[in-house]
Amino acid sequence: MKQQRLFFNSSLPRAGSTLLSNIVGHHPNFHVSPTSGLIDLILGSRIGYNDDRASSYTNTEIWKRGFINFNRHGLVGFMKTVSDKPYHLDKNRLWAAYYSLLNMIVPNPRVVFMVRDLRSIYASMEKKFRENPDIDTKEMDNLRMRNITTDQRVLTWSQTQPTGYAIIKLQELILQKLDKNILFFRYEDFCQAPDEHMKRLYQFFEVEYFQHDWNNIQQITSEDDDQHAPYGDHKIRQKLERKPDDFQEILGNYTCNRIVSENRWFYDYFRYN
Numbered sequence: 001m002k003q004q005r006l007f008f009n010s011s012l013p014r015a016g017s018t019l020l021s022n023i024v025g026h027h028p029n030f031h032v033s034p035t036s037g038l039i040d041l042i043l044g045s046r047i048g049y050n051d052d053r054a055s056s057y058t059n060t061e062i063w064k065r066g067f068i069n070f071n072r073h074g075l076v077g078f079m080k081t082v083s084d085k086p087y088h089l090d091k092n093r094l095w096a097a098y099y100s101l102l103n104m105i106v107p108n109p110r111v112v113f114m115v116r117d118l119r120s121i122y123a124s125m126e127k128k129f130r131e132n133p134d135i136d137t138k139e140m141d142n143l144r145m146r147n148i149t150t151d152q153r154v155l156t157w158s159q160t161q162p163t164g165y166a167i168i169k170l171q172e173l174i175l176q177k178l179d180k181n182i183l184f185f186r187y188e189d190f191c192q193a194p195d196e197h198m199k200r201l202y203q204f205f206e207v208e209y210f211q212h213d214w215n216n217i218q219q220i221t222s223e224d225d226d227q228h229a230p231y232g233d234h235k236i237r238q239k240l241e242r243k244p245d246d247f248q249e250i251l252g253n254y255t256c257n258r259i260v261s262e263n264r265w266f267y268d269y270f271r272y273n
Helices: 017-024 038-049 060-082 099-105 118-131 142-146 150-157 163-175 187-192 194-205 247-251 253-262 264-269
Strands: 005-009 030-035 087-091 111-115 182-186
Touching (some): 005 017, 017 030, 017 087, 030 060, 038 060, 150 247, 163 264, 182 187
Parallel strands (some): 005 087, 005 111, 111 182
């Protein structure tokens, strides 16, 4: 049996990462994960690696190689445990946030990253909030969120988990010039030309192409959306289509203009008008 290969889906929130994973999951040779805790296992081992009491047992170079091999073989063992398929796509936005650590364990990792107009991301979050205004999350006290304006909610989201943190880490990735090793897709473009984007993805992964049926996308992964409520909606539509932008209607002109102004680098880099 050939060695299994691991790929990574590390996208912005509300930008189509669940959709992409479920599309890839139709490929007969791919196993795809929901939001995975695999990166958390690696980060947990890093705590031990940085512990002076543990590292005092051997020299620094051996300890570093041991840490790398521990995690490298752990990833192999994990893949063998969850599936016998040759390819695995693991989904967690932290893969890009810890790209340097990932690259140390998996040299030249293949990471796909979905982005989306930030106004659409925040509009999606606002709509989900309005549907479930009474549900708190680990990151957010919705009692306070109910008593502030839409613009103030967007400002709060831009400074906290999950959205603000993900955007900051994306900017760091670009400033550190690590973006050359990542395949970026704009959600809007993907929905309009999915065949073209999937060909690029499979070429990037260096795997055989698979022809998808864009009118029959079945849900493969499942998630506990209560953990992400009220923003956790990991259900996908059966037919791939792009809905008209409604961020202006949901957020208003002032908030939309502020989002663009405060994230000019994003709109320039990803060539959003």
